[in-house]
Amino acid sequence: QVQLVESGGGVVQPGRTLRLSCVGSGFTFNTYTIHWVRQTPGRGLEWVAVISSDGSNEYYADSVKGRFTISRDNSKNALYLQMNSLKREDTALYYCARSRVGATAFDYWGQGTLVTVSS
Amino acid sequence: EIVMTQSPATLSVSPGERATLSCRASQSVSSSLAWYQQKPGQAPRLLIYGASTRATGIPARFSGSGSGTDFTLTINSLQSEDFAVYYCQHYSNWPRTFGQGTKVEIK
Numbered sequence: 001q002v003q004l005v006e007s008g009g010g011v012v013q014p015g016r017t018l019r020l021s022c023v024g025s026g027f028t029f030n031t032y033t034i035h036w037v038r039q040t041p042g043r044g045l046e047w048v049a050v051i052s053s054d055g056s057n058e059y060y061a062d063s064v065k066g067r068f069t070i071s072r073d074n075s076k077n078a079l080y081l082q083m084n085s086l087k088r089e090d091t092a093l094y095y096c097a098r099s100r101v102g103a104t105a106f107d108y109w110g111q112g113t114l115v116t117v118s119s
Numbered sequence: 120e121i122v123m124t125q126s127p128a129t130l131s132v133s134p135g136e137r138a139t140l141s142c143r144a145s146q147s148v149s150s151s152l153a154w155y156q157q158k159p160g161q162a163p164r165l166l167i168y169g170a171s172t173r174a175t176g177i178p179a180r181f182s183g184s185g186s187g188t189d190f191t192l193t194i195n196s197l198q199s200e201d202f203a204v205y206y207c208q209h210y211s212n213w214p215r216t217f218g219q220g221t222k223v224e225i226k
Contacts, residue, residue, distance in 0.1 A: 105210055
C-alpha cells in the first residue's frame, strides 16, 4: 500500500536549521510530484513547496522562499526539506503529500512531523 | 494568490441528515478543485478531485459540484464517521491554497 513517512521534526531555536525527510513506498516514487504542506491551528493548511518527479522543477510559497529548499533522491525514494533561518511562525506539523504529474490533487499524505521553533 | 473561502465554519448536523458545504475561490479555478476530510490526529484524506470526481474508495454519499468560483460538497445521510473537518483546495496554479475548513459536528 502507498505510504509516505516523514521524519526529522523537533524543537529548534529561531534562526537555526532543520532538515525534514519523507520516504515513500508502495508506489513508483519517481513518477510522482511531491509536496510539503504544513498545518497549524491558527493558519490551517498551508502549501509550502513542491518538486517535480525528476527534481528539475521546484516552487515555493512566498512565506518560505529563500529560506527553505526542497529536494529529492529518487534512488532512495526520499524527499527532503532543508529549512534555514527558521522563524517562530514556521512552527507547524509538516506533511509530505504526492500528486500525479500535472495539475492534480494530493491523493496520499504522510502522517506528519512536528516542527517547533522556540527559544 | 487565489483565496479559498469556506462556509460555514461549523455545521451542526444530525446523523442521517444531509450536509452541504460551500467553497468559493477569489478567481476562477475552472474544475481544479479538491475536497479533503480530516479527522483528529490524522492527515487529510482526498475525497473529491476535479470538483466532482470521487477519489478511490470514497462512498457515493459524498458528492461535489461546481466550477469556476463556486463549489459545493454534499454529504448525504451522514454517518458517525463523517463528522470531521473538510477542506477545499484549488490546484489551478501556484501557490496551491486551501480553505480554512468547515467542521461538521454532531447536532
